[in-house]
Amino acid sequence: MKTIVVPIDFSDISNNAMEYAIGFAQNTGSTILLFHAYQVPVSMTDVPIVLVSVEDLQKNAENKMAEVKRFVEEKTGKGTKIYAETKLGDTVDELENICSHVKPFAVVMGTKGATGLERVIFGSTTLTTIKHLTWPVIVVPPGKKYSAIKKIGFACDFREVVRTTPTHFIKDFVTEFNAELHVLNVDYRNLHFKRDTPEESALLHTMLEDLSPSYDFIEDENIEAGIEKFAEKNNLDLVITIPKKHKLLEGLFRKSHTKDLLFHSHIPIMCVHE
Incomplete structure (x- = not known):
């Protein structure tokens, strides 16, 4: 069965790409793999200080992902298999590892992330993913809703x-x-x-x-x-x-x-x- 990998960061742009991926997966009979990578924030001082514990980050990421997974399951019904995974590490590195394992039909991403850098046309994660990932990447513009690809x-x-x-x-x-x-x-x-x-x-x-x-x-x-x-x-x-x-x-x-x-x-x- 085909798999659609959907990296998410819980932003509006990411959620929109996820909804596009839902339609795309239903149209192709694909499984959806939701993926989120989180990193430990460090204070940029003379002596780096970890601002949040890894345990708290993991719990927060898993709770958010569980909510998103429930939403997608309700939206798709029983016809589409939904999986979810969270990882501690660099988004692109972890995404590459997952793709090497599942060999996706496509990776579906949005154009901006949750960093709020409005002057950046693409989120740095999306650009880096496009440059380094060998699997097909679909970049979904803000506000785009899925419609049959003709x-x-x-x-x-x-x-x-x-x-x-x-x-x-x-x-x-x-x-x-x-x-x-x-x-x-x-x-x-x-x-x-x-x-x-x-x-x-x-x-x-x-x-x-x-x-x-x-x-x-x-x-x-x-x-x-x-x-x-x-x-x-x-x-x-x-x-x-x-x-x-x-x-x-x-x-x-x-x-x-x-x-x-x-x-x-x-x-x-x-x-x-x-």
């Missing part, structure tokens, strides 16, 4: 497609939802067009032909902005990106220059490594 975008630059495209994962994921696949390529006056671009695009077409994807060539000076506009106009439910090759994550969740709202915050991003 249209999926894949951001591609047509460079070294054989080496860098996670073909098997994309095929399995798109097939799981019986979704449309849109291969998204952004260029402006052929600035990114190379001699091998036609060959690379032909290779990708062969690799993904079983899915009958549509190829959408977007004219825009800014790659991230071009994908944002296309995703909104064409009602994409999720965009797959390769973190090493795109700054799409930053683009889709950055603050608007004219509004105090997150730009296009309704689009979840799935990060899949090469």
